[in-house]
Amino acid sequence: MNNKRTSYTKNIPPKLSHAIIVFSLSLPLIFGFLPGGQGNEVASANNEWIPSSDESYIYNDSVNSYTSAAFDENSPRITLNMQGVDMQDLLSALAIKMGVNIILLETEPLTVTFKADNVTPRQAMEIVIHTKGLTYIQNGDTIIVGQPNALHEEYFDEMFLTRFDTEHIEAEKLKNMIGELGIDSRIKSIISDDHQNIIWVQGTPQALNKVQELIANVDIEPQTNYYENRTFIFKLKNIVAKDAQERLQNFDFGAEVKIMSFNNNEFGQEIMVTCPGYLENAVRNALLKLDAQRDKIKAPVMTITGENAHNRLNRIRLLLKELTDVSLSDMHISNNLGTNDNRKYVLWVEESPDKIQLIKDLIGEIGE
Numbered sequence: 001m002n003n004k005r006t007s008y009t010k011n012i013p014p015k016l017s018h019a020i021i022v023f024s025l026s027l028p029l030i031f032g033f034l035p036g037g038q039g040n041e042v043a044s045a046n047n048e049w050i051p052s053s054d055e056s057y058i059y060n061d062s063v064n065s066y067t068s069a070a071f072d073e074n075s076p077r078i079t080l081n082m083q084g085v086d087m088q089d090l091l092s093a094l095a096i097k098m099g100v101n102i103i104l105l106e107t108e109p110l111t112v113t114f115k116a117d118n119v120t121p122r123q124a125m126e127i128v129i130h131t132k133g134l135t136y137i138q139n140g141d142t143i144i145v146g147q148p149n150a151l152h153e154e155y156f157d158e159m160f161l162t163r164f165d166t167e168h169i170e171a172e173k174l175k176n177m178i179g180e181l182g183i184d185s186r187i188k189s190i191i192s193d194d195h196q197n198i199i200w201v202q203g204t205p206q207a208l209n210k211v212q213e214l215i216a217n218v219d220i221e222p223q224t225n226y227y228e229n230r231t232f233i234f235k236l237k238n239i240v241a242k243d244a245q246e247r248l249q250n251f252d253f254g255a256e257v258k259i260m261s262f263n264n265n266e267f268g269q270e271i272m273v274t275c276p277g278y279l280e281n282a283v284r285n286a287l288l289k290l291d292a293q294r295d296k297i298k299a300p301v302m303t304i305t306g307e308n309a310h311n312r313l314n315r316i317r318l319l320l321k322e323l324t325d326v327s328l329s330d331m332h333i334s335n336n337l338g339t340n341d342n343r344k345y346v347l348w349v350e351e352s353p354d355k356i357q358l359i360k361d362l363i364g365e366i367g368e
Contacts, residue, residue: 075120084111090128091145097121099329105146106134141329161202164211166219171199177218183210216284227276234284236269236291239354244271244290251286253279266361294352296330301356302347302363309343310336316366317347323362326351331359 078097082090087110095102098121110132116124129136129145136145166174178187178201187203201211221230236244241261248259257275262268275283304313310333317331330350338344349356 075122077118078116078121078124079118080114080116080124082112082114084113086110087112087128087132091125094121094125094128095143098125100138100141100143101329102143102145105144141327160204160208161200162208162211164199164201164215166197166199166215168221169215169219170196172196174199174215174218177214178211181214183207183214187211213288216288217281220280221277227278229274230277230280231272231274232280234271234273234287236271236287238291238293238352239269240358241265241268241271243354243357244287247290248283248286253283253286257283267358294354296350296352297356298348298350299356300346300348301359303344304347305338305342305344307343309345313345313347316363319366320359320362324355324358326355326359 076097087106088104090112091102091104102125112128112131114127114131116127119127125136125143133147134145135148136143138144164174187201187207201208203211234244239247242265245259245261245265248257253275257273257279260272260274262270262272265271271287273283273287302313302316313333317328317333320326320331321328326349332348332350334346334348336343337346349359351359
């Protein structure tokens, strides 16, 4: 039976242990939405932020974008008037507007005084960061803010060091294959252990996934009889075992391929496959394609009405976060869709179709 072991170790630099984690804490008095640039509008000829006489910063943009290509023209515009505001609190409020998590790698308190008018939340964040000589990088819904040199070092330190155990292919041969195929330039280092069937790879999660796919295709026992049945366990990441079992049947492998899932297969992510040796690669590749990450969609998953409906729905939202890898930032509660006497709220999720179905199944088990 193919039973490879993969262990993960995350290198955490000392500086991160003192990092200020900016949580989503609302600052409703700091800024508000405006239909356009209204109020004190002071700008340079290039529509950039400029220092004023009181060492504050004033920014206005009614024509051009301050930001890079990441700027979203459809983002709502806001106005800000900061007077000695703690940078952590300001970034915390902007994180809510942007729907992201922001990590500030500064141990000393920083205060910000500046004005900005008719800007998007991301523009405001970039202005704030720029005034302090900082920069940022983004990975998914996480933004890390810090000094340019330190941030570059932190980025590489945050890569994952992963151990892969092979059964049939030697580590040195696998190392050469990874280099020859040029799987991903973001792989920082590949280290072969003294053991000929252990390889250590350091890289981004995306690069490590590609290495895992390569191993799944090449770490195959040499076949003396390609018609002899083989049995292996396949671990899923994005879909549940029940869906994998049903969808694999649509590939028309025939009766030679037998699939078995375990208890609670609507939530589990392991399946057992028995098939002839000559079909193993094809079955593994089919499962990898079925388990690929899908584009996100938006869909309602639950509606609650009555007294304390919002609080009840929020408690369920927190529980769903614990039961799945879906983040709270992707689970939203609507405004009141009912009346003051009979309140009605909807929980809606922005995730892949399979993750949304998983949440619906869990809600069915939770009940209300």
